[in-house]
Amino acid sequence: MFRTNMAITYTSGEQVEVYRFSLPATVLIPLAAVFLQAWLPLRFPFFSVFDLPLLVTIGFATARRSPLAGLFTGSLIGILQDALTHQPIGLYGISKTVVGFGASSLGIKLDVENAGARFLLTIFFYVVHEVVYFLIARGLVGLHLAWSWPHEFLSGVANAVLGVLIFMLLDRVKQRT
Amino acid sequence: MDVLGRYRNLIVLVGVLFAQVLGLAVQVNVKRTTDSEPTRLIRVWAVGAVTPFEKALVWSETSAGNAWHNYFYLRGVRAENRDLKQQIERMSLERVRMSQDADQARRLQALLAFKEQFISETMAAQVIGGSGSEQSRSVYIDKGERDGIKPDMAVITADGIVGKVLRVYRSTALVLLIDDQTSGVGALLDKTRLQGILRGTPAGEVVLEKVMSDETVPAGEQVLTSGGDGIFPKGLLVGQVTKVAPGSDLFLNIQVRPAADLSKLEEVLVVTKIDERQAEPDQTGAGRAVDILAERLPGVPSKPADANSEDAAKTAVPGAAAPGTVAPGSVAASSTGAGAKPKTAPPHAPATSTAPVNSGAAVQKVVPKPVQAPPEPKPQPAAEDVPH
Numbered sequence: 001m002f003r004t005n006m007a008i009t010y011t012s013g014e015q016v017e018v019y020r021f022s023l024p025a026t027v028l029i030p031l032a033a034v035f036l037q038a039w040l041p042l043r044f045p046f047f048s049v050f051d052l053p054l055l056v057t058i059g060f061a062t063a064r065r066s067p068l069a070g071l072f073t074g075s076l077i078g079i080l081q082d083a084l085t086h087q088p089i090g091l092y093g094i095s096k097t098v099v100g101f102g103a104s105s106l107g108i109k110l111d112v113e114n115a116g117a118r119f120l121l122t123i124f125f126y127v128v129h130e131v132v133y134f135l136i137a138r139g140l141v142g143l144h145l146a147w148s149w150p151h152e153f154l155s156g157v158a159n160a161v162l163g164v165l166i167f168m169l170l171d172r173v174k175q176r177t
Numbered sequence: 178m179d180v181l182g183r184y185r186n187l188i189v190l191v192g193v194l195f196a197q198v199l200g201l202a203v204q205v206n207v208k209r210t211t212d213s214e215p216t217r218l219i220r221v222w223a224v225g226a227v228t229p230f231e232k233a234l235v236w237s238e239t240s241a242g243n244a245w246h247n248y249f250y251l252r253g254v255r256a257e258n259r260d261l262k263q264q265i266e267r268m269s270l271e272r273v274r275m276s277q278d279a280d281q282a283r284r285l286q287a288l289l290a291f292k293e294q295f296i297s298e299t300m301a302a303q304v305i306g307g308s309g310s311e312q313s314r315s316v317y318i319d320k321g322e323r324d325g326i327k328p329d330m331a332v333i334t335a336d337g338i339v340g341k342v343l344r345v346y347r348s349t350a351l352v353l354l355i356d357d358q359t360s361g362v363g364a365l366l367d368k369t370r371l372q373g374i375l376r377g378t379p380a381g382e383v384v385l386e387k388v389m390s391d392e393t394v395p396a397g398e399q400v401l402t403s404g405g406d407g408i409f410p411k412g413l414l415v416g417q418v419t420k421v422a423p424g425s426d427l428f429l430n431i432q433v434r435p436a437a438d439l440s441k442l443e444e445v446l447v448v449t450k451i452d453e454r455q456a457e458p459d460q461t462g463a464g465r466a467v468d469i470l471a472e473r474l475p476g477v478p479s480k481p482a483d484a485n486s487e488d489a490a491k492t493a494v495p496g497a498a499a500p501g502t503v504a505p506g507s508v509a510a511s512s513t514g515a516g517a518k519p520k521t522a523p524p525h526a527p528a529t530s531t532a533p534v535n536s537g538a539a540v541q542k543v544v545p546k547p548v549q550a551p552p553e554p555k556p557q558p559a560a561e562d563v564p565h
Contacts, residue, residue, distance in 0.1 A: 035227050037309035038317075039234065045440045048311050067186040075193055083223030084306075085313030086343055086353060088208070089216045090201035092310070094194060101190050133312075140201050143312065144358060146379040 017113075019063040019174040029170070030056050030077045038084055049155050051126070053077045055163045057096050058125055059170040061103035062112045070107075074100025088141055095132040099125045115164050122163035126156040214344075221346060224317070228349045231306040232319055239303070296410060298450035299333075300324065304442045305349070314357035314377060315340070316442060321348040329408055331448040337414040337436025338362070338402060339445050350447075354439050355415070356383050363405030364415050364433075366398050372405070375415060375433065383416065385431040392429065394421045400433050410451050 021029075033052040041048040057077050061070035078096030082089040103125055106112070112121055130152050137143040181188065200216075207215055214220075302318035320326050322345050330342040332352050340360065344351040353360050356377035364375040364385055371392055373385040385400060398418045404411030416435040424430040 031226060034309065035230050035306075038227060038306040039231055041309070042304065042307050042316070042442070053309075068189055071186075071190050071193055075197070079219065080223050080226075081309060083216070083220045084227060084317075085308040085310045086315050086351060086357075086359070087310070087313050088201050088204040089219060090197045090204070091312075094197045094201070097190070097193055097197065101186070105186075136198075136201070137312065140198065141205055144379050145312065 018065050018177050020177050021060065021063070021174055025173045026060075029173070030060075030073075030080065034077070034080050034084065037081070049158055050162055051129070051159060052162075052166075053081050053092070054096065054099065054126065054129055055122065055159060055166050056170075057100050058103045058122060058163065059167050061100045062107035062118075062121070062167075063170060063174050065104055065107040067101050067104045067108075070100035070102075070104030071097050072100070074098070087137075087143070091133060091136055091141065094136055095129045098132050099129050102128065118164050118167050119160045122160035123153075123156040126159045127152055130155075220344070224346050224349060224351075228305060228317060228346075231317065232349075235303060235305045235319070295452055296448050296450075297452040298448075299446040300326070300449050302326075302332075302350075302445055302447055304445060308351075311381070312379075314354045314381060314439075315343065316352050316354065317349050318352055318445060318447070319349060320447060321346050321350050323347055325449060326350045326447055331409045331413075331451075332445050333409075333413060333448060334437045334442070334445055336438070337416060338409055339437050339439065339442065341408050342447065352445070355435060356381050356439055361406065362409060362415065363403040364400050365403040366394060366418070367401055368398055369394060372403050373431070375400070383433045383435055385418070385433050386428060388429045388431060390423055390427055390429050394418060394429060394431055396421060410448070 030053065033056040037050075037052045057070075057074045060073045064070060064073075074096035075093055077100075078091075078093035079089055081092040081096075085091075103121065106121065110117065110121075112118060134145055134147055137145055204215060207213055300320060302320040304316045305319050306317045308315045308317075318326075318332075326342055326345050328342050328345055332339045332341060338355060340352045340354040340357075342350050343353040354377070355362055355375060358377045358379055360375075360377055362375040363372070365372045366385075366388075369392065371388050371394065373388040375383060375385055377383055388394060396418050400415040400418060402409040402411055402413040402415060414436045416433045418431055419434045420432040422430045
């Protein structure tokens with residue numbers, strides 16, 4: 001009760017809860033996120049501002065609190081997302097690998113069970129994701145991307161709002177180890 | 178050993194990142210040199226995992242929509258039917274006028290040994306999903322290899338061009354939209370006939386590049402395909418110029434609003450066959466270029482009924498309205514009953530509209546449509562051909 005009302009706080013190793021997800025949830029939730037990300041913007045163009053696979057990556061990584069699981073989850077979700085685009089495979093893969101690793105590493109040290117912490121964490125990792133994507137796309141692939149801090153920050157806030165809701169849904173399917 | 182265990186997570190992270198960076202570099206290099214696709218298998222799996230859900234969802238959405246609109250929600254159908262009938266009447270008159278223009282264009286083309294391109298077959302397809310990325314402006318359609326779709330086929334709607342087929346899978350295909358930054362379409366401006374290359378920008382806008390800055394391009398001018406890219410036939414509508422500004426180099430920065438709404442695509446037509454043929458002269462029409470040009474000039478008013486018919490024949494101008502025909506430009510008069518009866522279009526007259534989208538039909542035969550007549554030469558009438 002005390003923990004759910006706190007902002008981001010350091011917790012000792014003993015206090016950290018580690019969760020796992022069932023196999024169907026592990027497979028179907030990322031697949032559903034990628035599918036909805038591909039389908040919803042066609043019906044609702046404003047939805048392209050969200051990155052559902054990124055939110056699922058952060059949600060899984062912070063719940064499992066295992067850097068290895070986080071980076072592999074991010075990597076696989078990113079590669080799946082890349083495969084649906086016409087760009088080379090690896091742009092989202094690398095970005096989400098970094099985010100998965102970072103979110104799970106941070107999840108070990110911080111209390112990420114409350115909504116405020118999740119909100120700030122999502123904004124932070126959204127911006128990290130976009131920066132990594134931008135650098136790789138420009139540096140390695142030669143794409144010309146537009147960068148705007150206000151746009152990225154506002155998109156981060158929008159994703160964070162949706163992220164808090166999605167993390168609440170993920171809380172329902174995660175299992176205590 | 179202890180160090181390896183301590184930094185195990187970091188080492189794995191660096192390894193995974195290195196592998197992906199290496200894979201990315203290989204893909205970029207292979208694409209530059211051989212244009213082959215080393216990641217085909219991963220893409221096939223990913224598309225195979227996601228698109229069945231998209232197809233199912235689109236199918237159920239379409240079915241529910243059809244049931245609602247076709248059986249339950251019929252409000253306003255009577256009024257709409259009346260409006261459509263009026264529209265058909267207006268378009269019939271327009272068609273007569275345009276078929277005469279097309280006749281003249283075809284005869285001129287024949288004289289110039291002009292080869293015309295036309296869309297002879299299209300396939301209707303439903304858009305089932307997107308790429309899910311703002312950096313990859315592309316959509317998936319529900320037709321693929323087994324339906325005869327091939328890479329580099331043009332994709333259009335009734336409003337304008339949409340993009341080209343980029344990758345083909347067994348039952349789906351990826352279409353690269355014209356607003357993607359990696360796309361390029363040969364385009365020309367309708368009135369000024371200036372040519373350029375149409376490209377997408379990272380922000381999702383469409384710009385016409387390579388038009389010199391000393392040219393004048395008015396806002397609102399229509400942009401058409403030039404046929405220079407070998408994908409889109411010449412003369413298809415691309416969009417409209419919205420803004421013209423001087424660019425950073427020698428070229429203008431011309432923004433174009435696509436005619437097709439690329440953010441709300443539902444059904445598209447894939448151009449599966451483009452034919453090329455040489456225009457054939459119309460045996461019934463005028464044979465000389467001067468006669469054809471004279472047809473476009475104003476006709477001489479009919480002489481009174483009591484006038485000598487032989488004299489009338491002598492003074493008649495080639496191409497002027499004769500009994501049973503109508504001079505070009507006089508359709509409005511004839512439609513009101515004041516003039517002669519309009520000449521009906523010949524059986525081979527080209528269609529003036531794009532084929533309707535029909536997702537139920539597998540392959541549609543499109544009535545041959547000359548996609549672009551050559552620019553009209555300015556008439557330089559000889560003294561004997563000009564009506565006095």
